[in-house]
Structures are given as structure tokens and as C-alpha cells.
Amino acid sequence: MSKLLTVRDLVVQVPARGTRIIDGVNFSLDAGQTLGLVGESGCGKSMTCYAVARALPRGIAQTAGTISLKGIAQKNGRAQQPSVAMIFQDPTSSLNPVHTIGYYLETALYRHQGLKGKDAQLEAMRLLERVGIDRAKNRLRAYPHQFSGGMNQRVMIAHALAARPKLLIADEPTTALDVTTQAQILHLIEELRAETGMALLIVSHDLGVIARLADRAAVMYCGKIVETAPVGDLLERAAHPYARALINCMPTIDPDDLEPPIPIPGTVPLLDNLPAGCYYHPRCSRASDRCTAGFPAPANVGPLHEAACHHPVSA
Ligand SMILES: Nc1ncnc2c1ncn2[C@@H]1O[C@H](COP(=O)(O)OP(=O)(O)O)[C@@H](O)[C@H]1O
Ligand SMILES: [Mg+2]
Incomplete structure (x- = not known):
């Protein structure tokens, strides 16, 4: 499968203040595939989309990294930007x-x-x-x-x-809609994706939406991707404690599942005042001294599955 979109070491900042809204994000998307971006409000999902669409708001700029869209070969041999x-x-x-x-x-x-x-x-x-x-x-x-x-x-x-x-970016396309309309719109997006063969970058704070539409998912926290995996693997064996916590706070309507959703303690830190080391450590039950020392690099935790955590949860 050929890569349609490759995002490498993307940094998006408010240059006037130096605040990093997106801090070294990497991901890629194959032609015809669907990638879901998930995370709490304010973690940089929309800014990632605006950067890819080359439509960042005024006062916000891409200051490092590359976003490449693979050209489509034309009859005359030239590549046209999709x-x-x-x-x-x-x-x-x-x-x-x-x-x-x-x-x-x-x-x-x-x-x-x-x-x-x-x-x-x-x-x-x-x-x-x-x-x-x-x-x-x-x-x-x-x-x-x-x-x-x-x-x-x-x-x-x-x-x-x-x-x-060739690429449709859908930023919380159903968040403002009631549940029945939400289901219809998701169905329509799914149908059109299959019909046209376009790739889809779908953003939602709702893991249910991502689970339904996406092939792969990336979990964002404070402008960084902390875990990426095929969507089924993420839901069944998330390795980053933040991804686990997000899954545990998903409400369910399964009558056999009597576990109430578990809220994530604490709040998302302000981008101007991020904690040292892993940005999630103040809220994390698995944190150790190591987690305050440096931001963990992404590492393989399974096939096509990476997590940026010093103490990943094992399956
Ligand atoms: N115009 C702006 N100027 C400065 N910071 C902004 C602006 N818009 C959004 N931000 C900040 O960028 C961060 C990421 O925002 P956003 O991408 O909209 O998050 P999400 O879509 O995940 O909810 C947030 O912390 C937000 O406060
Ligand atoms: Mg948003």
C-alpha cells in the first residue's frame, strides 16, 4: 500500500509566545485507509488537521517538520498534488x-x-x-x-x-449532532470512503466513533502522539496508561457490563506550563522517578503498535 500522507516531526507553534501546540508529531496514512486521531479536548487534534490541510489559523505556524502528500501520476508523467x-x-x-x-x-x-x-x-x-x-x-x-x-x-x-x-479530513464531524443523526452521518462517510477510495483522517474525542471508522488510531496528549496501533489492538490492549484511561472512561450500553466509566484524575496541563518528563505523569498511577526525567521515545509494544511510555501496560 502506498503512503498518501506522511507527517514527520511536525511542530506547530504560536511564534509570538513560543508555545508548542504540536510537538514532534509523526504519522502516515496509506491511500484509501482511515486513521483516527483521539484525545481529550485541547490536545492538538484540530491543529494537526489544519496543518495537514495547510489552513492553520492566523498567529499559528508550522515551525518544523514536514507534511508530504504523495503526488498522483498524470498522463504526461508529472505528479499532481492530490x-x-x-x-x-x-x-x-x-x-x-x-x-x-x-x-x-x-x-x-x-x-x-x-x-x-x-x-x-x-x-x-x-x-x-x-x-x-x-x-x-x-x-x-x-x-x-x-x-x-x-x-x-x-x-x-x-x-x-x-x-x-484523495484525502478527507473530518474534524469531530458528528460531535454537534444528536445520536441518530450522528449514526447516519458516520454511515454516509463510511460509504463515500469506500465508494471513492479516498483516505480519511477522522478526529474525535469519542473512541466509539474511531472504533467504527478507523483502520488505525493515534492517541494524542498535549500535542504529542503517545500511542498508535491498529484500532482493534488499541481497544483491546492499549499500552499507554493514558490510552487505557481514555478507554476506561468510555460509557457502555452493554447490560452485562456493570463497570461504571472511570474518570481520569486531574486535568490536562496548560501548554505554557507542561510538567517535566512525560506530560501525563502527574495523572498517571504507574509513574516513577524516571517519568519526570525525560519524555519517553515511542517504542514497539506489538506489531505496528507503538507507545511512548516508560511503563507500558502489558496485555
Ligand atoms: N488561536 C489560538 N491561539 C493560541 N492557541 C490556540 C489557538 N487555538 C487553539 N489553541 C491551543 O492549541 C491547543 C490545541 O488545540 P486544538 O488543536 O483545537 O485541540 P483539540 O482539537 O484536540 O481539542 C489548545 O491548547 C488550544 O488552547
Ligand atoms: Mg478540535
Whole structure:
């Protein structure tokens, strides 16, 4: 399988203050594969996505490392940079309220595929139908406030598809939606991924979402990846105490599982005031003196399974 995306030693900072939001992140994604990024709020999942999409907010910059997207060979032998599209957590506020859905989609179709007029309108209708919005012709004249959150997320997905992406980045795509809509949107993303063969970088603080969609998962804490594994291995034998703790605080609706979720003690430290050594050690029951000395390097704990911990939990 060829690597579509390779991220090496990525550092993202607020240069004015020197704060490191992303601190030496490494991961790669094969064409057509799904990688899930998981971790508590504020650990750098969105910034990783913005960096990959080359859309970091003003005042925040990539200061080290590389992000390479493997070109797609064209007929003339030249490589073309594959397109990347992104969908966000809050679809309604991501859409411009003064433009119709039709304007939004047709502008993207012109930009990415050169379609105009009737051709753009027909393709916009086809995309709306594909993402499960009926009466597409009428809907093109609607504004985002006339749609529910779930429908607006479908519009965002249609907009992403207009770019014919090789990589779709979905940053908490269902967090703002109710559970039934959440299930429908996840199903739609799964279907489209299989249909188009695009790779997917999906971000969620919800391990259930990652478990459902991803082939591999990466667990982030304070701007670093602390564990990566095939998703089943992570859920069954997470080695980093933080990853274990995240799994243990997942609620379950299994009537035979009477264990209540166990909260993680303490809070995520501020990026301006990180503890020495492993950033997780003040909250970790396995921590020793060694954990205050230096940040542990990632090490193999199983096939395609790495954890950055001096005292990994064994299976
Ligand atoms: N505009 C900004 N300026 C400075 N720091 C920011 C800005 N936006 C986010 N951050 C900080 O970057 C860190 C990572 O944020 P983010 O990637 O949004 O986390 P996540 O998506 O995992 O919840 C957080 O600690 C947050 O406070
Ligand atoms: Mg986020």
C-alpha cells in the first residue's frame, strides 16, 4: 500500500509566545485507509488537521517538520498534488449564512472542476442527492438556517466531494449532532470512503466513533502522539496508561457490563506550563522517578503498535 500522507516531526507553534501546540508529531496514512486521531479536548487534534490541510489559523505556524502528500501520476508523467478537503464540527456556523446552498456548492464545483451554469447546477443536485438530501433542486435555493445541523453536515460533505479529494479530513464531524443523526452521518462517510477510495483522517474525542471508522488510531496528549496501533489492538490492549484511561472512561450500553466509566484524575496541563518528563505523569498511577526525567521515545509494544511510555501496560 502506498503512503498518501506522511507527517514527520511536525511542530506547530504560536511564534509570538513560543508555545508548542504540536510537538514532534509523526504519522502516515496509506491511500484509501482511515486513521483516527483521539484525545481529550485541547490536545492538538484540530491543529494537526489544519496543518495537514495547510489552513492553520492566523498567529499559528508550522515551525518544523514536514507534511508530504504523495503526488498522483498524470498522463504526461508529472505528479499532481492530490486534493485535500475538510469538514468541521459545527456545520451550521461553518457555512456562510448569506449564501444559498446552491451558490456554495456551485462555487466549489467551478473552482475544482471548472463547471459553470447548468452543468454546475446539475452536478450540485447530484451531490446533494448522493449525500441523502431529497428534493435537491428546491434545496439549492435554501439558506443554511433553513436546514438542520445534520442536513448542513451533509451539505459540507457534498462540498468536500466537489473537490474530488484523495484525502478527507473530518474534524469531530458528528460531535454537534444528536445520536441518530450522528449514526447516519458516520454511515454516509463510511460509504463515500469506500465508494471513492479516498483516505480519511477522522478526529474525535469519542473512541466509539474511531472504533467504527478507523483502520488505525493515534492517541494524542498535549500535542504529542503517545500511542498508535491498529484500532482493534488499541481497544483491546492499549499500552499507554493514558490510552487505557481514555478507554476506561468510555460509557457502555452493554447490560452485562456493570463497570461504571472511570474518570481520569486531574486535568490536562496548560501548554505554557507542561510538567517535566512525560506530560501525563502527574495523572498517571504507574509513574516513577524516571517519568519526570525525560519524555519517553515511542517504542514497539506489538506489531505496528507503538507507545511512548516508560511503563507500558502489558496485555
Ligand atoms: N488561536 C489560538 N491561539 C493560541 N492557541 C490556540 C489557538 N487555538 C487553539 N489553541 C491551543 O492549541 C491547543 C490545541 O488545540 P486544538 O488543536 O483545537 O485541540 P483539540 O482539537 O484536540 O481539542 C489548545 O491548547 C488550544 O488552547
Ligand atoms: Mg478540535
